[in-house]
Amino acid sequence: RKEVEQDPGPFNVPEGATVAFNCTxxxxxxxxxxxxxxxxxKEPKLLMSVYSSGNEDGRFTAQLNRASxxxxxxxxxxxxxxxxxxxxxxxxxxxxxxxxxxxxxTRLAVHP
Amino acid sequence: xAVVSQHPSRVICKSGTxxxxxCRSLDxxxxxxxxxxxxxxxxxxxxxxxxxxxxxxxxxGVEKDKFLINHASLTLxxxxxxxxxxxxxxFYICSARKAPGLAPYEQYFGPGTRLxxx
Numbered sequence: 001r002k003e004v005e006q007d008p009g010p011f012n013v014p015e016g017a018t019v020a021f022n023c024t025x026x027x028x029x030x031x032x033x034x035x036x037x038x039x040x041x042k043e044p045k046l047l048m049s050v051y052s053s054g055n056e057d058g059r060f061t062a063q064l065n066r067a068s069x070x071x072x073x074x075x076x077x078x079x080x081x082x083x084x085x086x087x088x089x090x091x092x093x094x095x096x097x098x099x100x101x102x103x104x105x106t107r108l109a110v111h112p
Numbered sequence: 113x114a115v116v117s118q119h120p121s122r123v124i125c126k127s128g129t130x131x132x133x134x135c136r137s138l139d140x141x142x143x144x145x146x147x148x149x150x151x152x153x154x155x156x157x158x159x160x161x162x163x164x165x166x167x168x169x170x171x172x173g174v175e176k177d178k179f180l181i182n183h184a185s186l187t188l189x190x191x192x193x194x195x196x197x198x199x200x201x202x203f204y205i206c207s208a209r210k211a212p213g214l215a216p217y218e219q220y221f222g223p224g225t226r227l228x229x230x
Binding site for chain 1: 144146153155156157158161169172203205214219221222223226
């Protein structure tokens with residue numbers, strides 16, 4: 001079983017739509033949680049951290065449920081520029097380092 | 113800002129040859145650098161963690177004699193793919209952690225190197 005599981009998509013949505021991505025993780029010792037964005041053939045870039053209390057950054061809302069080991073990302077009012085792959089990332093201590101464990105990503109395509 | 117560069121951005125090489133990829137932190141000192149590999153439509157997989165001046169720590173299943181890592185200074189780490197084969201074709205991404213940063217978000221990614229072995 002993969003340590004971080006995501007629906008690969010693709011999610012094809014029109015501009016202005018609201019879209020939600022889900023992610024589950026298997027290691028209950030995971031400490032920190034993030035969403036990254038990766039454009040085609042580019043490096044991943046940090047989108048936002050995820051907290052149990054939930055956090056919002058403009059049109060993006062992230063939520064963490066530690067009990068069910070579930071992470072979500074909600075994008076409101078989708079823009080064409082939101083088209084990318086969204087990576088769910090967790091961290092845990094291993095060998096003295098806080099290692100990033102990446103999901104395979106969920107691809108989003110926003111169309112006019 | 114915190115900028116990490118990689119060189120080359122893409123490379124095509126013949127099977128059996130070796131390829132060196134450089135990762136540089138341009139405006140900060142990085143005590144720790146990480147090397148990842150990403151196959152198409154797959155997740156980034158950590159290959160190894162390197163600290164300046166010491167041997168790299170490789171993840172399970174990654175051959176240390178095939179993927180040579182040298183972290184010679186606080187701003188430079190290199191990954192050499194030795195005796196490359198077509199199955200080594202992948203997107204190699206490095207990241208650097210600011211010293212003494214411990215938070216994951218203080219890990220900055222390079223733009224990646226696309227390796228194609230023919």
